[in-house]
Amino acid sequence: MIQEIPGNVRIQVPEQLFLKDPDSSELGKRIVKNAIDMIYELGFENFTFKKLGQQIGSSESTVYRYFENKHKLLVYLINWYWGWIEYRMSFAIANLPDASDQLKAALKVVTEEVVEDSSFSHVNEVLLYKIVFSESSKAYLTKDVDNENKQGYFKSYKRLCERISSIVLTINPQYPHAKTLVSTIIEGSHLQKFFSIHLPSLTNCDKNSCDDTDFFTDMAFSLIQK
Amino acid sequence: MIQEIPGNVRIQVPEQLFLKDPDSSELGKRIVKNAIDMIYELGFENFTFKKLGQQIGSSESTVYRYFENKHKLLVYLINWYWGWIEYRMSFAIANLPDASDQLKAALKVVTEEVVEDSSFSHVNEVLLYKIVFSESSKAYLTKDVDNENKQGYFKSYKRLCERISSIVLTINPQYPHAKTLVSTIIEGSHLQKFFSIHLPSLTNCDKNSCDDTDFFTDMAFSLIQK
DNA sequence: ACAAAGTTAATAGTAATACTACTAACTCTG
């Protein structure tokens, strides 16, 4: 069940990722909405600003007025996604007094498949989830990653990992691999989802119900409690 | 310690990945050797056949005679890498009667950093390892993955995972997540290596001694023996 | 020995992509 997000909340994205805030105009929102549709349809490599311009009945350079290049647009989308996940996680763990319950709830939000569009925004979260698990590593697997990291391109992701790691450390302050564990779980869960669809011989997950939440939750607690 | 590979052994790569076997000529070997150097130097995105042609004192189209495009060249290199790893793994587990010892040895080969060039071939394994952990997921994260999979582009990788999974199942035939566990470990180990260098806040691994073999070995045995 | 056949590699392209400079038009402010 996806947490309903109230109308007065916006997912914040680091402003160095856009030239003009796509959230500030109708055209900007259409750019983001259609970018998600098209990256999902075509894959990131085959997606171009020219095609996007055509799709929104405008021109290539219009898109360039919002985003410097398609790589930054991808990074923008991924930051939006992690911001959204962190928001949902905050709700999921709110008022849970026990750290183990918090970790369970957090891992559920992070590893569970997104199947429902929360429709609180112009963003289609179901498609964005599919983009994230099949394209998001391209955001950091570049030669420019160190520079981009310095400029805050991965802020949202790092903050989310940091928050979950701190729950782990609440459960066991002596556990020395909290960050390694959390990043392995988050990326691993996306990987399994991708494998279940495209390379099924590499996973035990089923295409239709890739339920790896149990697997990764079990992994976390087995390793922490030692 | 890297297993010395005798001169009469060749790492086999599926032949649909090249137009002319680069192992069959001096020029082909120079193409592969320099491709590894340049992909490492420039990153896969900035690497082009034109630049490679210049590097080897030849032309772009010469490279095209060996490889259909740069994506296939990357897939070729990655298949070579996994073929090489499987070869080393075979040696590492040979004559070990106990399945748990076999798994330990296999995970060591798969997760340990490659720091020594075995110099049995024209391939620089240290650089190739760096390419694999920072570029290899681009080989399958494409829109054409299903088709490429059918054509055997990921053969070597799948065979390696299959072999390690079967060791897991020897230890515990009831364990239902053998394949998920193995692919999570292999990809996770590369991810941690990348993070330790470029996004250190996402890992507890150290840049200089990213020793995640213990972490992943512990993970495997904790989950299997339940 | 040497013509025919096959192999190899360089030249010179094309189409598509990523990105930019410039200009026209519209809008907001005093």
Add this chain to the structure above:
DNA sequence: CAGAGTTAGTAGTATTACTATTAACTTTGT
């Protein structure tokens, strides 16, 4: 309603991925 600022479209350029053609060299059969 003049002038400043904003927005978006046209028309480019440089680079990239890839291909068609041709020239030259090597091998093979008689």
